[in-house]
Amino acid sequence: MTGTRALVVVLVAAAAIATTVWTYTARGALHEDLPPAFASRTNPRLDDPAAAAAGAAIFQSNCASCHGDRADGHGIAAVGLTPPPANFRGTDVLARHSDPYLFYRITEGKPGTAMPSFHGALAENERWAVISYLRSLAPDVAHR
Ligand code: HEC
Numbered sequence: 542m543t544g545t546r547a548l549v550v551v552l553v554a555a556a557a558i559a560t561t562v563w564t565y566t567a568r569g570a571l572h573e574d575l576p577p578a579f580a581s582r583t584n585p586r587l588d589d590p591a592a593a594a595a596g597a598a599i600f601q602s603n604c605a606s607c608h609g610d611r612a613d614g615h616g617i618a619a620v621g622l623t624p625p626p627a628n629f630r631g632t633d634v635l636a637r638h639s640d641p642y643l644f645y646r647i648t649e650g651k652p653g654t655a656m657p658s659f660h661g662a663l664a665e666n667e668r669w670a671v672i673s674y675l676r677s678l679a680p681d682v683a684h685r
Contacts (some may be wrong), residue, residue: 573638579645586669596674599667607655612678622655630681641673 586592600612607626609615614628627634647668650658659668 559566562604575641575645576644579641579648582641582644584640584644584669584672586666586673589673592670592673593677594674596665596670596672599663599671600674602657603663604671614677624654626655629675629678632680635675635678635680640672640676643675644668647671 567641601610605612605616606631607616607622608619609619609626612629614626614630616626621625629635646656647663648658648660650656663671
């Protein structure tokens with residue numbers, strides 16, 4: 542009896558560990574698989590109140606055509622894109638992703654999608670300002 546109980550405890554513990562490892566690996570591979578050079582980056586404009594405002598203007602000129610004036614993914618150039626541009630007003634994209642991941646995508650683009658690289662078009666501090674702007678947005682479930 543004691544042996545059976547111990548076995549059950551071991552099996553339950555093993556299942557819990559396996560689930561944790563699987564969840565962690567799946568999330569990491571799906572969403573945050575970024576090069577080490579980007580992984581350690583932090584937003585130097587996090588505490589700069591002017592950054593979000595500057596980022597809003599940069600977003601309107603460079604991103605709104607696809608991601609929409611409201612950043613909800615419904616830009617005029619979004620029609621027919623597969624996958625569609627990310628919706629930054631939804632409850633998942635910004636919640637799931639770290640700042641270094643956003644910086645990596647804006648810098649390098651996203652292969653297999655229409656997301657272009659802004660490495661040459663925007664300076665680093667402009668890319669961070671856009672991230673400050675995105676972080677200032679409230680999720681808007683009415684505009685998914
Ligand atoms: C030509 C259209 C287009 C333009 C312009 C564009 N994007 Fe994108 N963007 C996309 C598409 C399409 C995706 C892919 C969405 C996905 O993977 O589900 C994307 C993805 C992203 C992602 C990654 C989201 C994720 O879940 O991996 C970020 C961050 C992003 N865009 C930010 C920006 C910013 C900031 C700008 C302007 C500086 C911009 N984009 C300009 C089309 C565009």
